[in-house]
Amino acid sequence: MFKNIFKFSSLLFLIVVICVTIVTVVFEITTPILQEREIAAVSNSIDIIYPDNQAVNKLDRELADDEPIKEVYEVTLSNDDLAYAYKTSYIGKNGEVVSVIGISNPGVIDGIEYINFGETPGIGDVVTKDPFMSQFVSKGTDEVNIDLVSGATYSSTAVKKSVEASALDFNENYREA
Amino acid sequence: MGFKRTLKRDKRKFNKMLKTAVIDENPTFVTFLALCPTLGVTNNVANAIGMGISVIFVLAMSNVLVSSISRWVPDEIRIPVYITIIATLVTVLEMVMETYMPNLYTSLGIFLPLIVVNCIILGRAESFASQNKVKDSLFDGITVGIAFSLSLILLATFREILGTGGIAMLNIQIFSSENSMELFVQSTGAFLAFGILAWIISDLRMKQAKKAKKRRA
Numbered sequence: 001m002f003k004n005i006f007k008f009s010s011l012l013f014l015i016v017v018i019c020v021t022i023v024t025v026v027f028e029i030t031t032p033i034l035q036e037r038e039i040a041a042v043s044n045s046i047d048i049i050y051p052d053n054q055a056v057n058k059l060d061r062e063l064a065d066d067e068p069i070k071e072v073y074e075v076t077l078s079n080d081d082l083a084y085a086y087k088t089s090y091i092g093k094n095g096e097v098v099s100v101i102g103i104s105n106p107g108v109i110d111g112i113e114y115i116n117f118g119e120t121p122g123i124g125d126v127v128t129k130d131p132f133m134s135q136f137v138s139k140g141t142d143e144v145n146i147d148l149v150s151g152a153t154y155s156s157t158a159v160k161k162s163v164e165a166s167a168l169d170f171n172e173n174y175r176e177a
Numbered sequence: 178m179g180f181k182r183t184l185k186r187d188k189r190k191f192n193k194m195l196k197t198a199v200i201d202e203n204p205t206f207v208t209f210l211a212l213c214p215t216l217g218v219t220n221n222v223a224n225a226i227g228m229g230i231s232v233i234f235v236l237a238m239s240n241v242l243v244s245s246i247s248r249w250v251p252d253e254i255r256i257p258v259y260i261t262i263i264a265t266l267v268t269v270l271e272m273v274m275e276t277y278m279p280n281l282y283t284s285l286g287i288f289l290p291l292i293v294v295n296c297i298i299l300g301r302a303e304s305f306a307s308q309n310k311v312k313d314s315l316f317d318g319i320t321v322g323i324a325f326s327l328s329l330i331l332l333a334t335f336r337e338i339l340g341t342g343g344i345a346m347l348n349i350q351i352f353s354s355e356n357s358m359e360l361f362v363q364s365t366g367a368f369l370a371f372g373i374l375a376w377i378i379s380d381l382r383m384k385q386a387k388k389a390k391k392r393r394a
Contacts, residue, residue, distance in 0.1 A: 004253075022269065026268075030275065034275065094286050094287075116283065122359050
């Protein structure tokens with residue numbers, strides 16, 4: 001019996017080692033490409049929200065893992081004013097809803113761009129359209145009031161949480177009195 | 178000469194296996210296997226084709242690997258070995274697709290990793306590849322994969338036309354999307370559409386079987 005256990009487990013171990021090696025090699029090849037693409041996607045979104053920006057700097061911030069805000073960028077506009085772009089991520093209906101939210105002084109949400117958006121067509125994608133978007137785009141950061149969309153609770157909650165967290169963070173850290 | 182003859186014989190064998198897989202033992206509409214991805218990804222034709230190609234790839238590769246190592250794998254641990262091989266193939270496919278086809282990756286979503294537990298793949302590995310030669314297993318993987326893809330495309334065409342009024346991938350618009358039944362691109366519509374198609378197909382099959390019986394009598 002012990003001979004069998006040894007034989008079976010060593011064979012299975014050998015196969016698993018080979019498989020893991022293959023997966024690791026593919027992972028090592030694909031990860032840098034993915035990271036590059038993600039950086040490009042963020043800077044692309046910033047360009048859409050602030051078409052005439054001069055420079056984009058990633059700020060060194062310590063952010064909690066469970067917060068929607070993942071990265072903060074400082075955007076220098078054409079008139080040398082500063083704006084802030086938040087990369088946020090919050091769980092939606094079909095995976096994470098990743099978005100870039102642009103906020104500038106004196107506390108105005110300038111726009112939102114979705115990077116990873118897999119929400120259901122016809123249901124969850126109402127959050128990319130107007131009655132929902134106009135609730136906060138071009139509005140102030142002081143009282144963000146976003147009504148959820150019935151039937152698209154997950155998708156609209158993801159956007160609501162992301163926008164609220166960004167507005168709060170802006171008011172705390174970058175708001176000029 | 179010998180090579181040419183083998184090629185011809187292989188071609189005939191492949192066609193015969195293809196006919197069996199698509200018509201007589203269609204994995205979706207006759208044996209009702211792997212219904213989870215079938216219902217999940219058929220809301221448009223592009224997704225169905227993407228899923229179909231992924232399954233053909235995984236099925237052909239897993240069949241080849243399983244049949245080539247089956248001689249050395251003892252019966253007692255064959256299922257864990259097959260699952261490890263299939264999971265590796267799917268993980269590799271997932272990473273490659275995320276890197277080079279991000280749109281398809283996003284729209285297939287959770288159904289891509291779920292290919293691991295697609296019962297067609299484990300079923301073919303267990304019932305065909307483990308007992309047959311490598312070449313036959315490759316043919317089996319490709320033909321069953323094609324049959325699965327065709328079923329997905331059929332269901333997706335039906336659903337997308339009813340649900341959106343056209344096929345977005347081919348830029349065809351048959352009627353305005355305002356008059357379409359959006360229900361059919363949602364999950365409720367998947368069950369309805371699948372039920373209707375399965376009904377039509379099994380009805381046709383039954384009629385054909387009756388005709389064949391009469392002819393024999």
